[in-house]
Amino acid sequence: MGNSQHELQPMYRTMYLIRRFEEEAARAYSLGKIGGFLHLYIGQEAVAVGAEAAIEKTDYVITSYRDHGVALARGSSARSVMSELFGKDTGLVRGLGGSMHLFDAEHRVLGGHAIVGGQLPLAAGVAFRARYMQERDVTLCFLGDGATNIGGFHEGLSLAGLWKLPVVFVCENNRYSMGTPLNRTTPLADLTLKAAGYGLASDRFDGHDVLTVRDRMRAAVERARDGGGPTLVEVLTYRFRGHSMSDPGKYRTAEELEDFKRTADPCALARKQLLTSGVAEELLSALEQEVETEVMDAVRFAEESAPASRSSLDAFVYAGSSGH
Amino acid sequence: MAQVVGLPRLSPTMEEGTLTRWAKREGDDIAVDDLIAEVETDKATMEWRAFDRTVLLKILVAEGATVAPDTPVAIFGGRGEDISSLLSPVQSADSTREAPPPAKKAEQPAQQPTGRVPASPSVRRLARERGVDLHAVQGSGPGGRIVQRDMERLALQPSGTENAPLAGARADRSEVSASTARPAPVAVPLSSMRRTIARRLVESKQNVPHFYLSADVRVDALLSTRQELNALLAEKNEKISLNDMLIRVCASALRRVPSVNASFTDDAILQHQVIDISVAVALPDGLVTPVVRDADKKGLLEIAREVRELAAQARQKKLKPEQMSGGTFSISNLGMYGVDEFAAVINPPEGAIVAVGAVREVPALRDNELRTERCLRLTLSCDHRVVDGAAGAEWLAAARQLIESPLQLML
Amino acid sequence: MSEEMERDDRVFVIGEEVGYYQGAYKVTQGLLERFGERRVVDAPIAEAGFAGLAVGAAMVGLRPIVEFMTWNFSLVAFDQIVNNAAKMHQMSAGQLRVPVVFRGPNASARQVAAQHSHAVEPFYCNVPGLRVVYPSTPRDAKGLLKTAIRDDSPVVFLEGETLYGLQGDVPEPEADELIPFGSAKLVREGHHVTVVSFGRPMPMLTKLADELEREGISLELIDARSLRPLDTATIVASVKKTNRCVVVHEHWPYGGPGAEIVDCVQREAFDYLDAPILRASNLDVPMPYALELENEVIVGPERVRAALRQVLYLD
Secondary structure (H helix, E strand, C coil): CCHHHHHHHHHHHHHHHHHHHHHHHHHHHHCCCCCCCCCCCCCCHHHHHHHHHHCCCCCEEEEECCCHHHHHHHCCCHHHHHHHHCCECCCCCCCCCCCCCCCEHHHCEEEEECCCCCHHHHHHHHHHHHHHCCCCCCEEEEEEHHHHHCHHHHHHHHHHHHCCCCEEEEEEECCEECCEEHHHCCCCCCCCHHHHCCCCEEEEEECCCHHHHHHHHHHHHHHHHCCCCCEEEEEECCCCCCCCCCCCCCCCCHHHHHHHHHHHCHHHHHHHHHHHCCCCHHHHHHHHHHHHHHHHHHHHHHHHCCECCCHHHHHCCCCCECCC | CCEEEECCCCCCCCCCEEEEEECCCCCCEECCCCEEEEEECCCCEEEEECCCCEEEEEECCCCCCEECCCCEEEEEECCCCCCHHHHHHHHHCCCCCCCCCCHHHHHCCCCCCCCCCCECHHHHHHHHHHCCCHHHCCCCCHHHCECHHHHHHCCCCCCCCCCCCCCCCCCCCCCCCCCCCCCCCCCCCCCHHHHHHHHHHHHHHHHCCEEEEEEEEECHHHHHHHHHHHHHHHHHCCCCCHHHHHHHHHHHHHHHCHHHCEEECCCCEEECCCCCEEECEEECCEEECCEECCHHHCCHHHHHHHHHHHHHHHHCCCCCHHHHCCCCEEEEECHHHCCCCCCCCCCCCCCEEEEECCCEEEEEEECCEEEEEEEEEEEEEEECCCCCHHHHHHHHHHHHHHHHCHHHHHC | CHHHHHHCCCEEEEECCCCCCCCCCCCCCCHHHHHHHHHEEECCCCHHHHHHHHHHHHHCCCEEEEECCCHHHHHHHHHHHHHHHCCHHHHCCCCCCCCCEEEEEECCCCCCCHHHCCCCHHHHHCCCCCEEECCCCHHHHHHHHHHHHHECCCEEEEEECCCCCCCCCCCCHHHCCCCCCCCCEEEECCCCEEEEECCCCHHHHHHHHHHHHHCCCCEEEEECCEEECCCHHHHHHHHHHHCCEEEEECCCCCCHHHHHHHHHHHHHCHHHCCCCCEEEECCCCCCCCCHHHHHHHCCCHHHHHHHHHHHCCCC
16 A cells, blocks of 8 residues: 555545535535525535645635535534534534634634635735744635636735735636536636736646645645745536535536536545555445544534524624733 | 502592692501592692591602592502502503593583693603693794793703703894803792693683773772771771772672673573672782682671681682682782782683772862872773673672772671 | 834734825825835735735734725725624634724815715724724824724724824823723813714814804714714713704715714603704715815705704704
8 A cells, every 4th residue: 555545545534524524414404404505515525635635734724605625624523513504502603604604713714705705815814924924834715716707816816926925726616606607707718827917826637636636736835835926726626516505506417417426526536546555445434434423423413502602692793902 | 459549539620639748658557537648739738538448559659740630649459469460551551641631521611731742852851850731831942842941931940950041042042142151040840729820811811701890989988987897896806808898899799780790601691699709819829719608698707707717728728629619709909019900810700800909099179179088999800701891880880889888888 | 003013013004005105195104114015015906905915914813904095995895894804703703803904084085076085984884893983183093093903803994084184282102092992082061062973074063163152052072983882871971961962974864873873862862852863964965076066065064053053943
């Protein structure tokens, strides 16, 4: 068993955890236990997990509203994320944020952000701090392909490029901005062409193989860490579910979806690689059973947790003075 | 069984009463005929006494509050009874004077204080605090809204928290005066009596068509008769006043001219068969009119004693309503203040009132000889719906004759 | 600002023309020489970008001061201020803080027409999570700005575009005078009517109060200066004394802090009011260019006088 297989096994576990977690979240949503919007990451797990493998625990990650995968990949517990989806006091943000707003300062998850493109200037600011304080942390900013048309994207890239900030913008191109295919929202087939306008480096690759993601991300992250400036990375991926739970998915054919599921399911791909490299089926089954237990425990925990507290309402509106 | 008790009607004309004093406290036993509270009505301070044995469970209206009859003022019942179910509806009920008066009063001609008066919130608060009836206040704001300066004009009591009235807003609004330091008027809250006087006099002047007849009468004979009588009474330490004699004069003149002893109603003129003279008595905070009954049948001394007693009771506010109502004619005398003549406002439903001026010396030509005589001026105010000019003149002539030949009074 | 930058290395200024140009209104004059490019950051014309960048930097511990050349331009950064700055602390259930100050000149700069004449306080006052202050004197500006910079919540700091010329004593650096948020200033005692205002109209009202004093009308003048939180206690106490209230503001009349003050007075001083609470404000139209028309739109002493006469029942 090679070195990368050693590393692949925990990555597969995390991807499988995200997969199973979201399947259960979808079930809970259909039972009315989760409200609002629920944007699933199923099919894109390799991106978050591969990117996570390319950064340090001290680096920052900020993302859009499709944020469960990122939080779980960073190390937020399945219990705290599921509880947040259930709107419970034990949730990551005590039931104040829900699916779209996962924040975990301990794991340096700076939020799921629900206004498209709004997080890019924030990411530039987080990276600005590293430069200001002369520290070496890097900021990873996830965005969807739809975000590349909005002002925040351009202004964020513009400032990051201008000041060579240590940030990597990861555009997860899942080919649909909500229900509109990419070719109907931008004249470019290659989104990384947008990087050139702001003096950013760029990279573009297929995001179904988690090891590929990790390796290509690593290059961008190291460039940022070493003062080489920001990179716009376009990762080609595919979401197996609708834009959100309320999306019937009429804009794409069943054949297309089946084709992707058959050839580009990142979890299946990683599992196959592990088996090929000699990892025993029993071992994988045991690992999957462990994940199953963890996810079901998270659901039970969320169900049994106390509801969000009235006292949270007023507690976090203002931070007060800094006590100097 | 606990029950909510309304303010009893303590006089026939009582439209509201001020609870001047609670004689019992919450939790006190009440025996039959116990004094429960004192209530100042339009006429006098009345005693509210108990009809039944009970316990005062709850006082609903504070001392000083003015409320209409039947307004809940207390809860009576058995000791320890739960009165919570009675409390809420009572306390939420509008018990202020703005509540329409009970329907039984409908036949009264009085203008009832009903309806909402436009007033600013601060005026409403001041009115609440000071027990002022806003119906009696003229509003100068838009749409007749009563605003603070109207209250200030009313000379309301300045409390320490109130600021001085706006200079210029008070008198001449087109020119704002430079001086803001002028003292504010002193406010005197309206007493129940004051309110009644105001209401009844406005009612009289607005509804009763007054006309006036004046005549000078020579009083030398009357005064010398009085002097002689008082000399006789000196050892009894009693005295007859000029006014006492004039009451008797009025009564006799009314007997001679009964058409003046009458009241107007919508259906008929009521010719009174008794002669009851209302006598105006000035008090520090207003005036009352106790009645000398059957004045035509009473001797001068009897009248003198009765008037003295009624006046004393009036000053102590001890007059009972029945002592102040039911007169058929009024007399008002300002002669002792040096007033030569004045015209009085009729006291409805009476048909006339006579105003008596001061005794003065006038030159007179008698038997080709110029000499001084003492005389005074009588002014009769008549309700023209009842008394015509000729009848009034006839009455004045009768009065003059009686005054100038007082021996007729003895007949 | 420079005192606070001296005091705390995490404080930096970012905005258009704040550095080499020395500030469009010279507010940041001399800062570049003193603190260098690291802390006085000239930004491109990208309000959403640099406002968002400041919020991001604040989320991880810096204390940015964002200068908008005018608050009109904040509207393209509205999302960053409203959705990110104001919400981050709450959305993260207290895990993150956003100690950022957004500052710049507010309201009409005289004859710059509709797009450059916004009074933005109604927009920002309506957002829980933001603090909004609007000083009218140099001393208040200094004391409130120091408080704003040290506050851990995002602060919208409004400066009157035509107040920059005001001169006044300010405390020495050693005094380190901070003016707490939520404290209104009783500018002048009086007893006939309470006039509440903030920001730009204040100098005009002080002058008007002098004139009216000579005419026998005594104004109690209150500078709200902190609009969120609002010092309702001072305002209500004054109205309880005078029984009348006129609110003067330069923002448009539909809603906003002016209306908020009216609401709080009618709720808390209802029984003390002798007249309806009136507002004197700008006319409800976009700002025109021509001087005569602009003068007509912006609230001036005559409109205030008319309101005062009405609440004093002098007409």
